[in-house]
Amino acid sequence: MLRLLSFAVFLGCWWIAAVLAGSTKLPTPPAVLNVAMTEAASGALFLNVGVTLARVALAFTLAITLGVAIGYLMGRVRLANRLGDPWLILLLNLPALVVIVLAYIWAGLTEVAAIAAIAINKLPATVVTLREGTRALDYSFDEMATVFAIPRWRAFRHIILPQLAPYIAAASRSGLSLVWKIVLVAELLGRPNGVGFEIGVAFQLFDTPRLLAYSLSFAAVVLVIETALVQPFETRLTRWRLRAA
Amino acid sequence: MRLEVDIAGKAYKSASGKRHDVLAGIKFSLSSGEVGVFVGPSGCGKSTLLRILTGLDQDYEGTISRAQDARIGMVFQEPRLLPWRSVEDNVRLAAPLIDDARLSELFSVLELSAHRNHFPGELSLGLARRVALARAFAVEPDFLILDEPFASLDKALAVRMQDEIVTLVANRSVLTILVTHDLDDAVRLGDRLFLLSARPARIIANISVPAPRSVRGEAEIAAIKAEIAQWTNGGRAEQRPHGQ
Numbered sequence: 001m002l003r004l005l006s007f008a009v010f011l012g013c014w015w016i017a018a019v020l021a022g023s024t025k026l027p028t029p030p031a032v033l034n035v036a037m038t039e040a041a042s043g044a045l046f047l048n049v050g051v052t053l054a055r056v057a058l059a060f061t062l063a064i065t066l067g068v069a070i071g072y073l074m075g076r077v078r079l080a081n082r083l084g085d086p087w088l089i090l091l092l093n094l095p096a097l098v099v100i101v102l103a104y105i106w107a108g109l110t111e112v113a114a115i116a117a118i119a120i121n122k123l124p125a126t127v128v129t130l131r132e133g134t135r136a137l138d139y140s141f142d143e144m145a146t147v148f149a150i151p152r153w154r155a156f157r158h159i160i161l162p163q164l165a166p167y168i169a170a171a172s173r174s175g176l177s178l179v180w181k182i183v184l185v186a187e188l189l190g191r192p193n194g195v196g197f198e199i200g201v202a203f204q205l206f207d208t209p210r211l212l213a214y215s216l217s218f219a220a221v222v223l224v225i226e227t228a229l230v231q232p233f234e235t236r237l238t239r240w241r242l243r244a245a
Numbered sequence: 246m247r248l249e250v251d252i253a254g255k256a257y258k259s260a261s262g263k264r265h266d267v268l269a270g271i272k273f274s275l276s277s278g279e280v281g282v283f284v285g286p287s288g289c290g291k292s293t294l295l296r297i298l299t300g301l302d303q304d305y306e307g308t309i310s311r312a313q314d315a316r317i318g319m320v321f322q323e324p325r326l327l328p329w330r331s332v333e334d335n336v337r338l339a340a341p342l343i344d345d346a347r348l349s350e351l352f353s354v355l356e357l358s359a360h361r362n363h364f365p366g367e368l369s370l371g372l373a374r375r376v377a378l379a380r381a382f383a384v385e386p387d388f389l390i391l392d393e394p395f396a397s398l399d400k401a402l403a404v405r406m407q408d409e410i411v412t413l414v415a416n417r418s419v420l421t422i423l424v425t426h427d428l429d430d431a432v433r434l435g436d437r438l439f440l441l442s443a444r445p446a447r448i449i450a451n452i453s454v455p456a457p458r459s460v461r462g463e464a465e466i467a468a469i470k471a472e473i474a475q476w477t478n479g480g481r482a483e484q485r486p487h488g489q
Binding site: 143149150 | 299300301316317318319321323325327329330338339341380384390
C-alpha cells in the first residue's frame with residue numbers, strides 16, 4: 001500500500017514537472033506510455049530488453065563464478081594473494097569505459113567482447129568481498145570436520161559455503177546493480193541491439209519519450225527481478241539468523 | 246583399538262616470539278573399553294593434548310600410535326554446532342549413516358526430542374552441549390573424546406549423560422578419553438585416572454580404578470578421591486622440597 005502511494009506521488013510530480021518544462025524536455029507519463037505501447041506492440045521492446053537481460057545474466061554468472069573461485073583461493077593461499085593482489089588493485093580502479101573500449105578494440109564489436117568487458121568490470125569487487133569472507137571463516141568448524149572425518153566436498157558444501165553465503169549474497173547484490181549500469185554503456189558503444197543501443201539512438205534523435213520509455217521499462221524489469229528473485233533468495237539464505245536484517 | 250601415547254614435549258611460539266612449553270611428559274596407553282580421565286588445573290595443556298591425540302596438531306616431540314581408520318567422536322569444550330543447520334541436521338552431517346530409530350533414541354536419552362528442528366542460536370548452552378554429545382555418540386565412535394562435556398549442565402542431567410556414556414562404552418568397544426576438572430565425574434566414570442601437573446603438563450599420577458563402574462558405591466568413590474588428594478598434596482610437596 002505504502003509502495004503504491006509512493007509510486008503515485010512520483011507519477012504526480014513527474015506530470016507537474018512535464019507540464020512546467022514543456023514536452024520536448026520532459027514528456028508526460030501518457031506520452032511515454034504511448035511510445036512504450038507502440039514499441040511493445042512491434043515486439044522491439046521485448047527483443048531489446050530480452051537481449052540486455054541475457055547479457056546481464058551471462059556476464060553476471062561469469063563474474064560471480066570466477067570471482068568466488070579466485071576470491072576463495074586468494075583468501076586461503078597466501079601465494080595466490082600475493083600474486084593476485086596488484087592485478088586486483090589495478091582492475092578495481094580501472095574505469096569501466098576503458099575496459100569496454102579496449103575489449104571492443106581487441107576482440108572486435110562482438111558479443112564475446114561485450115560480455116567479457118562487463119564481467120571484468122564486475123570481477124574485482126566480487127574477488128575482494130569473497131577474499132574477506134574466506135579470511136573470516138571459522139577455523140574451529142574446519143577442525144570439527146577434520147575430527148569427524150567429514151569428506152572434503154561435503155565439508156565444503158555444508159560448512160564452508162554457508163559461511164561464505166552472506167558474502168556471495170553481498171557480492172551479488174552490489175554486483176548486479178553494477179552490471180545493470182555497465183551493460184547499457186557496453187551496448188551503447190558497440191552493440192546493434194539492446195536497451196543501451198536504443199537509448200543511444202534516442203539520444204542522437206533527441207527523442208525523449210523513446211528514451212524514457214526504454215529506461216523506465218528497463219528499470220521496471222530490474223525492480224521486478226530484485227524483489228521477486230534476489231530478496232527472497234537472501235531471506236532464505238539467512239533464515240537461521242534470529243534477527244535477519 | 247589400542248592407543249599408545251608417548252609425548253616427550255610440546256611447545257609453541259607465541260605472537261611475541263616467546264617459547265612456551267605446554268606438555269612435558271605424557272606417557273600412557275589405553276585399550277578399547279577403557280575410560281581414561283585426565284584431571285588437571287585449568288590451562289595446564291589438556292586441550293592441547295586432545296588436539297594432538299585427534300591428529301589436529303602434528304607438531305610435537307614423541308610418538309602416538311592408534312588405528313588410523315578409527316572413527317572419532319568428539320565433544321569440544323564449546324559446542325561447535327553449525328548455526329545454519331538444525332539440531333538434527335548438525336548430527337546428521339557428522340553421522341550421515343545413522344538410522345532414524347537410533348537417532349530418536351539418542352535424542353530422547355539426551356532430552357533433545359523437542360529441539361530436533363531448532364537452530365543452535367535458539368538453544369541454551371546446556372542444550373547445545375547435549376547436541377554436541379549426541380553428535381559424538383551418533384557416529385558410533387571407536388575413539389570418543391570428551392573435553393569438559395558436563396560443564397554448565399545441572400547435576401541430574403550430568404548423571405544421566407554419564408549413564409549414557411557408560412552404556413555406550415559397555416555396548417561398543419569404544420576407547421574413551423575424558424578431560425574434566427570435576428573429581429566426582431572423574432572417579433565415577435574413569436577406569437584410569439591421570440593427574441596432570443600445572444603447565445608444562447606431565448602425568449604426576451596414574452591411578453587405576455579396579456571396581457566396575459556399575460558397582461562403584463559412595464565408599465569406593467570417597468576412597469579414590471582421598472587417594473587423589475594425597476597425590477595432589479604430594480605433588481605440591483615435591484615442588485617445594487624445603488617447605489614445612
